[in-house]
Amino acid sequence: MARRRDSSSSIARERLKLVLIHDRAGTSPSSNVMEMLRKDIVNVISKYFDVEEDDFDVEIKHSSDIQSGSAATRLTANIPIRRIKSLGPNRH
Amino acid sequence: MNNVIVVTSGKGGVGKTTTVANLGAGLAQAGKKVALIDTDIGLRNLDVVLGLENRIVYDLVDVVEGTCRLKQALIKDKRYEGLFLVPAAQTRDKMAVNPDQMKKVVAELEQEFDYILIDCPAGIEQGFKNAIAGAKSAIVVTVPEVSAVRDADRIIGLLSAAGIDDCRLLVNRMRIDMVKRGDMLALDDTLDILGIELIGVVPEDEKIIRSSNMGEPVVMNDKAPAGKAYRNITKRIMGSNVPLMDLDGEGGGLAAVFKKLLRAK
Numbered sequence: 001m002a003r004r005r006d007s008s009s010s011i012a013r014e015r016l017k018l019v020l021i022h023d024r025a026g027t028s029p030s031s032n033v034m035e036m037l038r039k040d041i042v043n044v045i046s047k048y049f050d051v052e053e054d055d056f057d058v059e060i061k062h063s064s065d066i067q068s069g070s071a072a073t074r075l076t077a078n079i080p081i082r083r084i085k086s087l088g089p090n091r092h
Numbered sequence: 093m094n095n096v097i098v099v100t101s102g103k104g105g106v107g108k109t110t111t112v113a114n115l116g117a118g119l120a121q122a123g124k125k126v127a128l129i130d131t132d133i134g135l136r137n138l139d140v141v142l143g144l145e146n147r148i149v150y151d152l153v154d155v156v157e158g159t160c161r162l163k164q165a166l167i168k169d170k171r172y173e174g175l176f177l178v179p180a181a182q183t184r185d186k187m188a189v190n191p192d193q194m195k196k197v198v199a200e201l202e203q204e205f206d207y208i209l210i211d212c213p214a215g216i217e218q219g220f221k222n223a224i225a226g227a228k229s230a231i232v233v234t235v236p237e238v239s240a241v242r243d244a245d246r247i248i249g250l251l252s253a254a255g256i257d258d259c260r261l262l263v264n265r266m267r268i269d270m271v272k273r274g275d276m277l278a279l280d281d282t283l284d285i286l287g288i289e290l291i292g293v294v295p296e297d298e299k300i301i302r303s304s305n306m307g308e309p310v311v312m313n314d315k316a317p318a319g320k321a322y323r324n325i326t327k328r329i330m331g332s333n334v335p336l337m338d339l340d341g342e343g344g345g346l347a348a349v350f351k352k353l354l355r356a357k
Contacts, residue, residue, distance in 0.1 A: 007274025012238050013281045019238070020245050020285065 021073055025060055034058060041077060050082035093291075093329050094258060096198055096208045098227035100251070102243030104214030106235045107264040110300060110310075111322075112211040113141040115231075117309040118326030120172035124206040127166065129178045129197070131223040132213035133188055136180035142169065143307025144177055153181035156193040162200050171312070176205070186218040191225035198226030207329075216250060224251065229258040231291055235265045236277040245286055260291035262325065267296045268339040292325035294318050295339055 025033045038058045045051055057078040099112045109132075116128045130138040133153065139145045150165040155178070162178075169175035178197070181188060201208050212223035224230070230251050234244040244261070251259050263282055270276035283290055297318035303310040311326070313319040317337075324334045 009271070009274050009277050009281070012277050013285070016238050016241055016277075016285055019242055023242065023246060024249070 018073060022060060034060075041079075045079060047085075049079075049084055052080040052082060055080045093231075093260065093331075094228035095206060096202065096210070096226055096228045097231055097329070098210040098212050098224050098229075098256075099231045099233060100212035100220065100223060100247055101214065101233040101240070102216060102247040103234075103240045106233050106240050107294070107300075108214075108233050109137050109141050109211055110304065111231065111233055111262060111264070111294075112138060112209050114309045114311040114319075114322040115326055115329065116175055116207075116209050117142075117169075117172060118311045118322055119207050119209075119329065120169065120175035121311070122326060122330065123174065124330075125174040125176075125204065126207045126209065127176045127178065127201045127205040129201075129208065129210045130180040131189070131194070131210060131219060133180045133219065134182065134185050135213065136182050138177060138211050139167075139179045140307060141304055142177060142309065144169065144179075145307075148179045151179045151181040152197070153184050153188045155197060156189050162197065171308075174206075186213070186222065189222050191221055194222045194225040216246065220247075220250070224254055224256060227256060229260070230256050231260050231262050232286075232288070233262045233264055234282070234286075236263060236267075236271075236279075236282060238277075241277065241282055241285060248286060248288055259288050261286060261288050262291050263293045265296045266293050266339060272340075290336075291328055292321055293336060293339065294321040294325075 038056065041058060042051065042053055042056055057076075059076055061074055061076055099108050099115070101108050109130075112128055116126050119126045128138060128142075129152065130136050131152065132138075136151075139148060144167050147167045150160040152165065154160045155162050155165045165178050166176045167179065169177065178201075198208055198210075208226075210223050210227055213219035232244050232247055232251070234240045248259055251257075261283065263279060266279070267276055271278050279290075279293060295317045297310070297316055299313055299316035300310050300318050303313065303316075309322075310316050310319045311322040320337055324337055327334045
């Protein structure tokens with residue numbers, strides 16, 4: 001079974017994997033995974049920075065290079081910061 | 093699998109109705125008493141696939157609205173003693189029935205039938221919700237194409253959210269020659285992506301179209317590869333452990349002999 005990397009079936013397989021990552025993240029039956037993740041990240045980041053919660057973006061991006069057959073999926077977060085909180089031994 | 097099975101897919105045109113007709117006929121052939129429910133209200137088709145379109149008097153909507161008793165809407169198949177159809181209404185829409193009413197219809201049928209197969213409409217709206225309401229197991233039908241597998245994934249998620257965890261995958265219209273050339277998603281890839289158990293693979297087969305022209309399920313045809321595939325799936329539904337059929341070189345050819353030898357090891 002010679003299934004080359006550039007065969008239409010392997011392109012189909014890679015496209016499917018990517019589209020399902022998106023679908024499953026956005027339409028998880030119990031809850032919205034991306035929204036939960038966003039809230040968790042806001043909570044963690046807020047310990048150290050004042051952030052603009054309304055402009056806080058978390059998304060899954062993918063790029064696929066069909067020529068080389070490589071596909072990458074990455075989670076990106078775009079977090080506008082207002083200021084750094086003062087941390088250190090004297091904080092409390 | 094359980095005795096109340098919904099056949100669903102999300103995407104239209106992948107072979108849900110053909111599957112319901114053939115599995116129903118296969119189970120009846122094996123001596124079971126089987127009721128088929130067409131829930132595709134407004135676009136009914138299971139009656140024509142079975143060749144029973146001339147016998148419809150009452151339909152599913154008549155039953156839930158109390159116009160007739162359930163027994164009066166059950167159409168007896170002309171070939172199999174134990175096979176019955178509850179047809180969908182053709183002049184109404186999906187909102188004419190609700191999930192609670194479906195549960196009641198299924199519960200009543202369970203008193204009398206060994207198996208109840210529910211033919212689900214395409215989509216994820218009211219028709220889908222009605223179809224899965226009384227089901228305990230599901231057969232998710234897909235074809236080896238990106239759009240159909242994607243929709244199958246969505247449906248599996250929705251079934252799981254509705255508490256139907258016994259979901260099996262049926263891959264329809266498989267063309268092993270195209271898989272070998274690298275032009276069709278292989279079975280392993282589809283299973284790997286969807287992550288549910290397989291109930292069977294049905295090869296692409298011209299005899300499916302011929303049999304739907306005639307209104308006779310292909311499962312009756314001993315020579316049709318798709319008929320054999322459906323007979324195997326029928327046995328798996330009833331709990332036997334039938335190996336996947338050899339999709340290339342059914343019954344002959346050097347390759348098939350060689351494969352059998354390899355498997356025997």
